[in-house]
Amino acid sequence: MLTAERQMIRLPDGRSIAHRPLSPAERRRRLLASIGTHAMLIATSVMFLLPMVFVIATSLMTDHQSLTRELWPRPFEWGNFAKVFARIDLLRFTWNTTQIAVLSTVGVVVSSIPVAYALSRMRWRGRQAAFLLVLATLMLPFQVTVVPLYVIFVRLHWIGSLKPLIVPSFFGDAFSIFLLRQFFLTIPDELSDAARVDGASEWQIMTRVIVPLAKPAIAAIALFNFLYNWNDFFGPLLYIGTNKHLYTLSLALSEFRTVHHVEWNLTMAASLLFMLPVIVIFFLAQRVFVEGVTLTGVKG
Template sequence: MTTHPRHTRALLYVARHCVLIGVCLALLLPLLLIIGMALMPDDEALGNNLLPHHIDWSNFGRVIGLFAFWRYLANSLLYSGLSTIGVLISSLPVAYALARLNWRGRENVMLIILATTMLPTAVTSVSLYSVYVNLGWIGTLKPLIVPTFFGDAFSIFLLRQFLRTIPQELIDAARVDGASELGILLRIIVPLAKPALVAVALFNLVGTWNDFFAPLVYSGANEEAWTLSVALSQFTQLQRGALYNLQMAGTLLLAAPILAVFLFAQRTFVDGITLTAAKR
């Protein structure tokens, strides 16, 4: 008995989507457990229950009230916001020079920039810490923000690849009309590179918002300089108890802003990645 091609395609369609649904459920399971723990009352949080029998929405308000939530949130916003601005301002001109200006040694410089991405963070941590100690920046947000205004290798590479997809004729026409390189960058490149800029901004926002190592190291013992991720890691110690439900509620509060930003800009983000990958 032979199977009709239409039936075969239908079975393959169902099988493929069943696999995708199973993978999505597996990926969402940790999030569902976090939400369940965040909504548990205190007595259930210390038990073996995976889901709450009684939902306690007040856990989110308790997290905000038990420690300086708004101060740590402001530090995270300051760190992520200024870092993203710094990366965009510093990386775009470098990417434009590497993609659209002809000068000797351009490819060698690009190789050196890419080589810096191969250095693990642990290799440069001690030397950078010594520099920031001498500058008196330890215990502040300066070591987290100031370096971003000197460029980021991955962002430069991503923007360079995108800028290479822009037709050279547009740039040549602007030069013929007397536009300066800065004018070309601001009036032609920036509007056309919006998807790539959004992609770079989102990559940096997610990275800095979730960053734990650098804020923990450079903030030192100064609690005023803690970001929200560092403060939540110290939440149990600060409150002298195993408040797992409140920790999970704080985790959801930490993830909510960046999730909202990603959902709002996801279409532009995907366009930026797709168009960048199209140029090889």
């Protein structure tokens, strides 16, 4: 399931087989190669980290200093983070964003599992066609559906509520279905056949056999959807624009500098606060992310 991790575990084994004393020259060659590799990686790391360092440094500057060409905060203004809370109702925006992200994620998970199950573990005429249709919707630009959807939500009086961002998630998400299907296909048929012989229904097979085995994939789609909805900007921009109380973090942040006339330091502090949950989740669930991304694809 997890190619990257598996390979990494295998690597040390591979080395232990080739256990033999090395000549000093060979040892030196390897040391140099290792230094070269790490130098390269460290240089690349610096490039990836530098933007974050600048953001953090600026978020700790005084108003005045953030307008100058200085790079390092002097003094450190830890109060900036408190100021962000004073300028905008960050807690409310976080709560709105969390609601959308959590509920949508639940919706996608519960609605996509049965679909993926039917597309992978049940045989029926038209299955292949249905799967291709799911795949085809993956490349559908959201712009093609957005105007009528807007009109539908208007008719339902959903504009100005969080519903347009949550309810559609309960009707399956093509990407998640695709990913789960790919994973379900890797589970040996014998397992479900055994359950079937014991008289289990398809629903029971799915919930008791397949879902427990597919936990990594389910965790991955849950995380992807959480993150997607946490970061989404276009959806909230269109659908909940009328109601300031329902602003998400993306919306609030996009006009933070222009509407609230704030300095760069507070803008950067707010950006950091916005990224923080993502960073925390990433560290808690790095494995799931890596496995999930790997799963997206391509393996076939």
